[in-house]
Amino acid sequence: MIISLEALETLVLTAMAVTCLSPVILIILLIKDWLKDELW
Amino acid sequence: MDYNPISITTALVLLVVFGAVWIFFGWWLGRKNKSLDDFMLAGRNVGLAFAGATAMATWITSNTTLVAPQLTYELGIWGMVGYSLAALGLILFAPMAKRIKELMPKGYTCGDFIRVRYGKTAWIAFLVVSFCYAMGWLVSLGMAGGVLLDTLSGLSYNVGMTVILVICVGYTLLGGLKAVIATDYVQTIIIIVGVLIIGFVCYQTVGFDRVYEFNKEHHPELLNLLFPAAMMFLFNNIFFGLGEIFHSNVWWSRALAFRPGIGKKAYLMSGLLWLPIPIVTGFIALSAPVLGLYPDSSDMVGPMVAANLLGDIGAIFVFIVVFSALASSLDSLLAATSDLVTRDIYNGLIDKGASKEKLHRISKLVIVGLGFVTWLICLPKITTLGALLNFTGAFVASTIWPIVLGLYHRRMSGDFVTAALVLGTISGLIGYHTIGFYVAALFSCIVSFLICMIGLLVKNDNFDWQRLKNMEKPQ
Amino acid sequence: MVSVFLFLLVVSSGAISSECNGQKCPVDLQLKEGKDEVIPSGHFNLIWPIDEDDETTSEQSDSDGDREDEPSAIKGALVDYEKHPATHLKISSDQSFSQVSHTIKIHSTQRAVSLTGFSDGDYYARLLDANNNPVSDTVTVTVEHHSxxxxxxxxxxxxxxxxxxxxxxxxxxxxxxxxx
Structure with a gap:
């Protein structure tokens, strides 16, 4: 039973899209923590 | 394209620059460390951004950049998806991180917990398991550094391996957990951006259709959803990941270092953000055959494809990404294992009355010592990364149930936990040798679970949680 | 003396293969998992390690390596190089190599290749040089997935x-x- 091309494509593209979000989220959080002086 | 895309000179320059930057950063962050709590637990007040990033970075490691492509290359689609499900470790640890911080606000290590909760015999069994794992992981990271430099530049394995160990020992020593966490943040951003660029270029230049058609014809098992070895691997890898995170001091020391109320959020976020990354890196590996790339050793497939797709400049880029990934785990592991040696072995067994100042000095010595021992074990380069890591799966999966039940059930008793750890590990090792690496963690977890269930039925420990709050000293 | 040594070498390396024009093959191709080992995961490694007896000759041929931009002293100390004549690896499901399923490029310093995704069956692999002459024995790999x-x-x-x-x-x- 071989995975279909569409399924593989959806899986990888979704993964890439979600991965794009993470640096954005991390940088926003860093700025928030930094402004509140709550880094450490 | 040349076989080794980076010249030796470039590789050496990169290493020196990287080393200098990270070590300076470590010194700069560590200059205000005054107490043992500052050094070991970054002052116990880490905020959400750093907390989330450090959990992600540590879990990214060589595992995601090297082993995820390796497993995809060996086991296909299920290798890739199974690998990404290791994120469940972070997600399921989230509520436990909160519980840990509340149960033992004065604790330092996971060893502290096992000792007070389950008694001395279980504690010793746990320390053995934990050390086998920590050393296995440390060695696999050192080896990965050496193999990476060898593949990308032709620099000899021993030189690469030595350099990465020296750099990580250097900045961990100077900055303690603060340096580890702050470098992790920077490394996470570098890694994610790097992985995305490589993934995107791969998608643009090779495309899904070609990858799919070529593998379907020449390597059909990779796309097979009923690939036997890969199906066995799926749950094994989940249990391996859970065992790694649940028991390891790398994660416990972070749970204790984060500001109260942050732990759960930080681990949940890092798990969810980590989840897709192995799929991206795995896809890169799937496109290796269509590009005509067959690596010397399957753990190098990721960097090889990336270097091929991005050309010479790209190879430098790959070098930086994987090097960051390795460093971000190596430093965490050095710090956490040194805490465990200092607190549990030195302070727990050798010098019970040691002052905090003395422990601070000892913990620095231990970091150097661990670096040296790792270097010695790395020298002969015995096995591939994946094989080494999965060997430790037999050890760590036996800790899952003892840890979970220990945190939430007064009833669970130490004798059965000891038996679960020992017999679980033994059956995992038997599975590893008789069937294959892809069942080690599963067997270990099943046996350990059964013993814990018998324990819950026949014995009631009726543990008093207050004992953890007071952090009793060992008798 | 030299001929005696060579004779001993040939005898010690077992039967003379007919595949490399009746001479001992210059490259010793092996299945890393072990000879006659059945592969249960469709993934295996082929290796052709550096022949220790040949070390002096191969080091000499190394010195004219392809990296002019490197100072040779650094190179000597830091680099793992050792060349062999093979340029590609062929894999076929029949012993006569009439139908080649995989042709894989091999670099002149590469010493191993990791192969993956094979279905059940017997596969035959051998290394060839630029003129398509075999430079190694044929290695048989049996893939049989778990039941x-x-x-x-x-x-x-x-x-x-x-x-x-x-x-x-x-x-x-x-x-x-x-x-x-």
Whole structure:
């Protein structure tokens, strides 16, 4: 039973899209923590 | 394209620059460390951004950049998806991180917990398991550094391996957990951006259709959803990941270092953000055959494809990404294992009355010592990364149930936990040798679970949680 | 003396292969998992390690390597180079190599290749040089995947344990309220 091309494509593209979000989220959080002086 | 895309000179320059930057950063962050709590637990007040990033970075490691492509290359689609499900470790640890911080606000290590909760015999069994794992992981990271430099530049394995160990020992020593966490943040951003660029270029230049058609014809098992070895691997890898995170001091020391109320959020976020990354890196590996790339050793497939797709400049880029990934785990592991040696072995067994100042000095010595021992074990380069890591799966999966039940059930008793750890590990090792690496963690977890269930039925420990709050000293 | 040594070498390396024009093949291709080992995962490694007896000659041929931009002193100390004549590896499902399923480029310093995704069956592999002449013996690889019966037992027990754990975590751990 071989995975279909569409399924593989959806899986990888979704993964890439979600991965794009993470640096954005991390940088926003860093700025928030930094402004509140709550880094450490 | 040349076989080794980076010249030796470039590789050496990169290493020196990287080393200098990270070590300076470590010194700069560590200059205000005054107490043992500052050094070991970054002052116990880490905020959400750093907390989330450090959990992600540590879990990214060589595992995601090297082993995820390796497993995809060996086991296909299920290798890739199974690998990404290791994120469940972070997600399921989230509520436990909160519980840990509340149960033992004065604790330092996971060893502290096992000792007070389950008694001395279980504690010793746990320390053995934990050390086998920590050393296995440390060695696999050192080896990965050496193999990476060898593949990308032709620099000899021993030189690469030595350099990465020296750099990580250097900045961990100077900055303690603060340096580890702050470098992790920077490394996470570098890694994610790097992985995305490589993934995107791969998608643009090779495309899904070609990858799919070529593998379907020449390597059909990779796309097979009923690939036997890969199906066995799926749950094994989940249990391996859970065992790694649940028991390891790398994660416990972070749970204790984060500001109260942050732990759960930080681990949940890092798990969810980590989840897709192995799929991206795995896809890169799937496109290796269509590009005509067959690596010397399957753990190098990721960097090889990336270097091929991005050309010479790209190879430098790959070098930086994987090097960051390795460093971000190596430093965490050095710090956490040194805490465990200092607190549990030195302070727990050798010098019970040691002052905090003395422990601070000892913990620095231990970091150097661990670096040296790792270097010695790395020298002969015995096995591939994946094989080494999965060997430790037999050890760590036996800790899952003892840890979970220990945190939430007064009833669970130490004798059965000891038996679960020992017999679980033994059956995992038997599975590893008789069937294959892809069942080690599963067997270990099943046996350990059964013993814990018998324990819950026949014995009631009726543990008093207050004992953890007071952090009793060992008798 | 030299001829005696060569004779001993040939004798010690076993039967003379007919594949490399009746001479001892210059490259010794091996299955890393072990000769006659059955491969249960469709993934295996082929290696052709540096022949220790040949070390002096191969080092000489190294010195005219392809990296002019490197100072030779650094190179000597830092680099793992050792050349062989093979340029590609061919894999076929029949011993006569009439139908080649995979042709894989091999670099002149490469010493191993990791292959993956093979279905059940016997595969034959050998290394060839630029003129398509064999430079190694043929290695036979037998791939036989785990039986689905065994796989389902392991898969289902894994799934069961996993569901128990998730169930426990959801009921007990995620809904846990602190007792004061």
């Amino acid at each position: 689905m019966f065994k796989v389902w037992i392991i898969f289902i027990s894994g799934a069961t344990l996993f569901l128990i754990l998730i169930g426990y975590m959801v009921v007990k751990v995620f809904r846990h309220k602190e007792e004061v």
